[in-house]
């Protein structure tokens with residue numbers, strides 16, 4: 001079965017990567033690409049005006065809209081998809097709690113699949129973290145993420161997901177974002193460090209140290225292609241599901 005997708009944020013780094021990845025797949029057809037800077041072509045696909053999204057969804061009837069934009073657009077497009085009966089897959093980060101509430105509202109009408117990171121390696125890292133944290137009870141934990149110099153939100157969405165995983169594994173811990181001056185470490189705090197440099201696609205390290213040993217669990221994305229492939233796997237998986245909230249881990253089961 002071929003799944004038809006629309007791509008929102010089509011002229012952005014991830015939007016372009018998604019369209020490029022779709023061009024190599026037989027199971028996905030890009031029926032629509034939108035951006036707030038229309039007129040360009042990405043991999044031969046014409047990019048149309050995102051302001052026309054409601055009408056475009058009605059006319060092109062994609063099965064799924066894949067969104068990599070910004071928080072405001074993500075919330076707006078989720079509601080537009082809910083109205084149009086189109087499944088919504090998003091990897092947009094930097095959403096507030098209210099933003100996630102809005103996505104959950106859309107999930108009452110259509111399938112919504114959200115992931116702060118669509119790489120399989122991060123899914124495996126999350127499993128490793130959930131196992132390591134209780135096994136190394138009392139060890140200090142520090143989390144470091146490194147991204148390209150154009151990333152807007154910090155810490156990354158993936159870092160926030162990993163922090164939630166750590167909280168689930170050992171109870172809620174205070175988060176300390178960087179340290180400066182007199183800053184003695186509290187026993188349970190998690191130091192969170194966000195680095196921005198060059199064109200690094202995305203790196204995350206969870207460091208556990210204590211008892212004269214340290215364990216570093218690290219993931220490095222070599223290109224945006226890994227995120228794009230995962231998002232398209234998610235789109236293919238969610239296309240014919242019932243309305244509801246879905247997680248990327250379900251796609252990998």
Ligand SMILES: NC(=O)C1=CN([C@@H]2O[C@H](COP(=O)(O)OP(=O)(O)OC[C@H]3O[C@@H](n4cnc5c(N)ncnc54)[C@H](O)[C@@H]3O)[C@@H](O)[C@H]2O)C=CC1
Pocket residue numbers: 008009010011012013014015035036037050068069070071072073090091092093094115116117118119157227
């Ligand atoms: N979940 C995952 O696996 C991944 C998530 N991301 C996230 O995806 C998002 C996009 O990342 P990039 O492609 O690097 O950013 P980008 O800045 O290159 O592209 C974003 C695109 O969205 C559009 N956009 C932003 N706000 C908009 C608005 N209010 N209305 C209409 N269009 C709007 C921009 O014009 C641009 O075309 C970020 O939140 C990033 O953190 C990025 C990589 C992987």
Ligand SMILES: O=C(O)C1=N[C@H](C(=O)O)C[C@H](O)C1
Pocket residue numbers: 093116117147148151155156157158159201202203
């Ligand atoms: O903005 C990015 O580039 C990335 N954003 C996501 C995040 O915030 O975790 C995922 C990935 O690390 C790349």
